[in-house]
Amino acid sequence: MQLLEDRILKEGKVFPDNILKVDSFLNHQVDIDLLVAMGEEFRRLYAGDNVTKILTIEASGIAIASFAALALKVPMVFAKKSQSKNIGKNLYHTKTMSFTHGREYDIVCSKDYLNEGDRILIIDDFLANGKALIGLIDLVNQSGATLVGCGIAIEKAFQKGGDELREKGVRIESLARIASMTDDSLTFIR
Amino acid sequence: MQLLEDRILKEGKVFPDNILKVDSFLNHQVDIDLLVAMGEEFRRLYAGDNVTKILTIEASGIAIASFAALALKVPMVFAKKSQSKNIGKNLYHTKTMSFTHGREYDIVCSKDYLNEGDRILIIDDFLANGKALIGLIDLVNQSGATLVGCGIAIEKAFQKGGDELREKGVRIESLARIASMTDDSLTFIR
Numbered sequence: 088m089q090l091l092e093d094r095i096l097k098e099g100k101v102f103p104d105n106i107l108k109v110d111s112f113l114n115h116q117v118d119i120d121l122l123v124a125m126g127e128e129f130r131r132l133y134a135g136d137n138v139t140k141i142l143t144i145e146a147s148g149i150a151i152a153s154f155a156a157l158a159l160k161v162p163m164v165f166a167k168k169s170q171s172k173n174i175g176k177n178l179y180h181t182k183t184m185s186f187t188h189g190r191e192y193d194i195v196c197s198k199d200y201l202n203e204g205d206r207i208l209i210i211d212d213f214l215a216n217g218k219a220l221i222g223l224i225d226l227v228n229q230s231g232a233t234l235v236g237c238g239i240a241i242e243k244a245f246q247k248g249g250d251e252l253r254e255k256g257v258r259i260e261s262l263a264r265i266a267s268m269t270d271d272s273l274t275f276i277r
Numbered sequence: 278m279q280l281l282e283d284r285i286l287k288e289g290k291v292f293p294d295n296i297l298k299v300d301s302f303l304n305h306q307v308d309i310d311l312l313v314a315m316g317e318e319f320r321r322l323y324a325g326d327n328v329t330k331i332l333t334i335e336a337s338g339i340a341i342a343s344f345a346a347l348a349l350k351v352p353m354v355f356a357k358k359s360q361s362k363n364i365g366k367n368l369y370h371t372k373t374m375s376f377t378h379g380r381e382y383d384i385v386c387s388k389d390y391l392n393e394g395d396r397i398l399i400i401d402d403f404l405a406n407g408k409a410l411i412g413l414i415d416l417v418n419q420s421g422a423t424l425v426g427c428g429i430a431i432e433k434a435f436q437k438g439g440d441e442l443r444e445k446g447v448r449i450e451s452l453a454r455i456a457s458m459t460d461d462s463l464t465f466i467r
Contacts, residue, residue, distance in 0.1 A: 110387065110390075111389065111390070115354065115355065115357070115386075115387055115390065116352055116353070116354045116387075116389075116390040117343065117346070117352060117353045117354070117355070118352055119343065119346045119347050119350075119351075119352065119353060122343070123347070145335065145336035145337075145339075146335035146336040146339060146355065146357070147335075149335075149336060149339040149340050149343075150339050150340070150343045150353070150355075153307065153309065153312070153339075153340045153343045153344070154343070156307070156309045157309050157313070160309075161309075162306055162307060162308055162309065163306070163307045163309060163340070164305065164306045164307070165305065165307070165336065165340075167305070167336070196305075197300065197305055197306075199301065199306075200300075200301070200305065200306040
């Protein structure tokens, strides 16, 4: 998606350990016009797939998933990273590893909001090693819902997560796929 | 706001320790149509106040703040609850206490995204003892930006946070203000 790629080239900052900082427009400060356009792009990609619900994970997936849900006219569910007092006991849960935070954590989702009849589109901001997606897919599988596919803002395609999931038959649509990135150069797969 | 109050009456569940669970439409599963309407209501309330930016805190404020930002046509910034690898060192930070999680935590926001010239509308899902708002207001004050006011989805008006802040001159607009709640009865202040 040209608009997103242009923005990454203009404002993205590359840090050691393959960190791409896009917090001026995507995951700290959020450019709402860009997210509306990204939501429309996810709608275009998944318009024929009868998506009934968007699933994402807190926190930085929520804004992106909100506008995908707006465009597709379906509810959005965000899985939570730990069990808070008021989420109840009736949960699907799985464990995953955070690339950004460098530690294992739980992902939970109430059984009330993922159902057998649902057709789920998973949305997230980044795809690198794929651990968060694998966790979310596990929740979908536990529920008996159908996974329609995944919609990612930025895929670090030089890491293996996306291709490993594609090889397993998971449909993944990434709006920007980074082939390589260094301090002074960033290229996309188109 | 009638639409939100009706939904709370229909689907909200009251648990011990003054917990109100609204996770079927607000902070786990999210009804996008409702959030669009809430965003429009915040716009109506703050339309004349030259808001330049929405500030919220991860995670459950993000979706609501996104639609307030959509309606007011401004960027949204979400403060973070802990310092992740890719947020950098150039931060405003403060400490607050979580009612839901029962522990103290840090709130951080990059200095790049709150500026002296900004007119900030703070958005959050709940207002009870006011600790999260006080933390967010502290970030705004550190930055030298102007606090226009706060927009809250649900205020537990039987707790003191909202009125204490109003007494200090902070404008707070809550779309639903709960006067009292028990297992079988919930009333609003209108």
